[in-house]
Amino acid sequence: MKKWGRLKKRSDFLRVQREGKKWVSKSLILQAAPGTEGTSRFGLTVTKKIDKRAVIRNRIRRRLRALAYDVLTEKALHGTDYVLIGRQDTLDKSYDEMCKELAWCLKRLECLKPFPTSCKKREAGHVSQ
RNA sequence: UCGGAAAGCCGGAUGGCCGCGCGUCUUCCUUGCGAAGGCGGGAGGAAAGUCCGGGCUUCACGGAAACACGGCGCCGGCUAACGGCCGGGCAGGGCGACCUGACGGAAAGUGCUGCAGAGAUUUAAACCGCCGAUGGCCUUUAAGGCACAGGCAAGGCUGAGAAGGUGCGGUAAGAGCGCACCGCGUCGCUGGCAACAGGGACGGCAAUGGUAAACCCCGCCGGAAGCAAGACCAAAUAGGCGUCCCGCAUGGUGUUUUUCCGCACCGGGGCGCGGGUAGGUUGCUAGAGGUCUGCGGUAACGCAGAUCCCAGAUGAAUGGCUGUCCCCGACAGAACCCGGCUUACAGGCCUUCUGGCUUU
RNA sequence: CGGGAUGUAGCGCAGCCUGGUAGCGCGCCUCGUUCGGGACGAGGAGGGCGGAGGGUCGAAUCCUCUCACCCCGA
Numbered sequence: 001m002k003k004w005g006r007l008k009k010r011s012d013f014l015r016v017q018r019e020g021k022k023w024v025s026k027s028l029i030l031q032a033a034p035g036t037e038g039t040s041r042f043g044l045t046v047t048k049k050i051d052k053r054a055v056i057r058n059r060i061r062r063r064l065r066a067l068a069y070d071v072l073t074e075k076a077l078h079g080t081d082y083v084l085i086g087r088q089d090t091l092d093k094s095y096d097e098m099c100k101e102l103a104w105c106l107k108r109l110e111c112l113k114p115f116p117t118s119c120k121k122r123e124a125g126h127v128s129q
Numbered sequence: 130u131c132g133g134a135a136a137g138c139c140g141g142a143u144g145g146c147c148g149c150g151c152g153u154c155u156u157c158c159u160u161g162c163g164a165a166g167g168c169g170g171g172a173g174g175a176a177a178g179u180c181c182g183g184g185c186u187u188c189a190c191g192g193a194a195a196c197a198c199g200g201c202g203c204c205g206g207c208u209a210a211c212g213g214c215c216g217g218g219c220a221g222g223g224c225g226a227c228c229u230g231a232c233g234g235a236a237a238g239u240g241c242u243g244c245a246g247a248g249a250u251u252u253a254a255a256c257c258g259c260c261g262a263u264g265g266c267c268u269u270u271a272a273g274g275c276a277c278a279g280g281c282a283a284g285g286c287u288g289a290g291a292a293g294g295u296g297c298g299g300u301a302a303g304a305g306c307g308c309a310c311c312g313c314g315u316c317g318c319u320g321g322c323a324a325c326a327g328g329g330a331c332g333g334c335a336a337u338g339g340u341a342a343a344c345c346c347c348g349c350c351g352g353a354a355g356c357a358a359g360a361c362c363a364a365a366u367a368g369g370c371g372u373c374c375c376g377c378a379u380g381g382u383g384u385u386u387u388u389c390c391g392c393a394c395c396g397g398g399g400c401g402c403g404g405g406u407a408g409g410u411u412g413c414u415a416g417a418g419g420u421c422u423g424c425g426g427u428a429a430c431g432c433a434g435a436u437c438c439c440a441g442a443u444g445a446a447u448g449g450c451u452g453u454c455c456c457c458g459a460c461a462g463a464a465c466c467c468g469g470c471u472u473a474c475a476g477g478c479c480u481u482c483u484g485g486c487u488u489u
Numbered sequence: 490c491g492g493g494a495u496g497u498a499g500c501g502c503a504g505c506c507u508g509g510u511a512g513c514g515c516g517c518c519u520c521g522u523u524c525g526g527g528a529c530g531a532g533g534a535g536g537g538c539g540g541a542g543g544g545u546c547g548a549a550u551c552c553u554c555u556c557a558c559c560c561c562g563a
Binding site for chain 3: 178179180231240241242243244288289290339340342343344354355356357358464471472473
Binding site: 006007009010012044058063066095096 | 148149176177443444445447448449450460461462
């Protein structure tokens, strides 16, 4: 997880938007572009268009961050910068469904690792507990 | 028991696993940095709107005052300060507990007061009206009639507003014309720190309509901007300064009255310095601080003692999954920090008071 | 986070300071012109001051609160 830095500057976000590929799903939008120095980073975007209230936007951002830590580290190719953009459905969708949607997005952008280790196994473990 | 009023408080609770970021301690290490582990703490009553008041910082500035502009505005107190709070007065509302109030000055001056209406602030006005005592005309014994001169501001009408109100007297009809009470004004008296209240004498009211959230007058307050303030470190690139070396063919500028000669600068490279951008560090949380107790004060609040340390992020920390319980969870997220105001808000707790009904 | 401005017919704007009638251009409708349309000419309608409260006799205008949108400071 140490390898996963964060996109911090506006120019980074603009670069990913300009150079990268995009896939839109119901609850989130994923943008991906090749990283600059071979490292992987991710960033989050939640605009005021989605909701005016800071509480709602914070909650969406936190769910996206949890998703990034769980899914990207397990399934996504390294050496790539990712940007997760929140939508209104991000607030209410169940976490399992969002895991699947993010994996689907990765697959469509051809960033999926060839041998996916198991987000699903972890989930199954938790349920049994 | 059913309504109502006021003041205060709470804002789901408690666990498990995996994570986030802050402080601190220990250990490891290549000791700049980082890693692992332990411990502690981790959003609100409004964190919001940014409407006021301060602290803090930079800029400006002899101290200061005045003009302009803006804000505030019954009186007294509290406070670091306030447009806040507490207490009191006055006015309005409510059966009441209580609530509400931009609440100085219209007798310093200027402006505005559309339409309607006879008339809207110089002396206000005669449309419908009332009277016609006095004078005039007609009839005529007298009485009476006409409504010409005129008198009137009581009634109607218009309007948001017609300029003291009610009653009695008075009169031709009327009128503060006279009187009583109320209102208003002036001057004493009494109570109160004061706002103001009570009562007295005088005035006789076209004195003094309304509007100051129109200009304004009076009193008080205010230098400006804001942590993206400000301070420090500082890459690349370009330019600046100093110094050394190389070059100085031609040309330009300065020195010179002019010409020639000479000197300095304008070129390139190295080193150093300073400003400064990206970026980073800091400001950054111990404070007009919280809790408890005692004392003073009607209260806001103050004083004293004890005790506690209680978010400090910077693409921005509270998340993911899940167990149990209940009334099934509203409004909503710190961003330099405090004191207020305003706005949003499911539900619940407690205290005091008030009105109705019933029972004793 | 801080600073500043704007909300008026379907669209773009004036009026607000100094309160009483909401107006202009484009658009829309009808008629004329034309074989028909456009352009042009004549006539007309529609309804609008972001929302709530206040003071005023009376508010688009004055005051307070609130909502939306935009701009500036990296």
